Amino acid sequence: MASTDHDDRRHEEETAVAAEDEDTGAHIAPIVKLEEVAVTTGEEHEDAILDMKAKLYRFDKDGNQWKERGVGVVKLLKHKETGKVRLVMRQSKTLKICANHLVLPMMSVQEHAGNDKSCVWHAADYADGELKDELFCIRFASVQNCKAFMEKVEEVVDAQGTPKEESKEEGAAAAELIEKLNVGESKSEDKATEVSTATEVSTAAEEVKKEADDEHEKPAAEKKEAETPSSS
Numbered sequence: 001m002a003s004t005d006h007d008d009r010r011h012e013e014e015t016a017v018a019a020e021d022e023d024t025g026a027h028i029a030p031i032v033k034l035e036e037v038a039v040t041t042g043e044e045h046e047d048a049i050l051d052m053k054a055k056l057y058r059f060d061k062d063g064n065q066w067k068e069r070g071v072g073v074v075k076l077l078k079h080k081e082t083g084k085v086r087l088v089m090r091q092s093k094t095l096k097i098c099a100n101h102l103v104l105p106m107m108s109v110q111e112h113a114g115n116d117k118s119c120v121w122h123a124a125d126y127a128d129g130e131l132k133d134e135l136f137c138i139r140f141a142s143v144q145n146c147k148a149f150m151e152k153v154e155e156v157v158d159a160q161g162t163p164k165e166e167s168k169e170e171g172a173a174a175a176e177l178i179e180k181l182n183v184g185e186s187k188s189e190d191k192a193t194e195v196s197t198a199t200e201v202s203t204a205a206e207e208v209k210k211e212a213d214d215e216h217e218k219p220a221a222e223k224k225e226a227e228t229p230s231s232s
Helices: 002-021 143-160 163-227
Strands: 046-060 065-079 085-091 097-102 118-125 132-139
Touching (some): 046 143, 065 097, 065 143, 097 118, 097 132, 118 143
Antiparallel strands (some): 046 065, 046 132, 118 132
16 A cells, blocks of 8 residues: 555656657747947057066055056057057956056056066056046066066067157257357357457547547647737
8 A cells, every 4th residue: 555655646747848848839938138238448450579477556646656457468469550659457357447558658568666477567548438637557476577568568669760869860950959059159258259359449549540630730730820020
């Protein structure tokens, strides 16, 4: 009797499982239809020439302290057509942009004085949607990564032609022009001085000559006056 009840229960369970697995052919349409959306990052026309994990800081001038900007991947992206290189960094989880600026010829990356895994640089950044002059500090997991980053940035800057030489040439040209202007002014002043001196000498000579003529005419007049008989 007990075995019969057990068999009946087992049969009911198998029937229930079979009923659950049975395909009824019913189709339930989704309430909301989702369409596939193409997601663009803005990096489709660029090639990554550097890709490293790092932590970025920016210097807060008001608070006079470093503030964390985010942890993520820093990239140097070279445009396929223009050849321009920009630095882009996004936060790992949110993909929010931490830094976004061009690597320009005047950009100089220097090692942080207090940490050989970090380096600092100035840049006109556009991460917040408006151009801001920012002082960045980035820290890498190793000294090798930091050096690799600095070398790659320096390579990009050198490829564009550093403006320091141009500035020196322009400065030399400007200095030469100023020197020429100064020399010209000096010559003009010297010439004016010579003219003034010549005029003074000429005037003095005329005065001396006049005095000599007066002295020469004076004895003749006195002699003539002495020879003239008096009316008495």
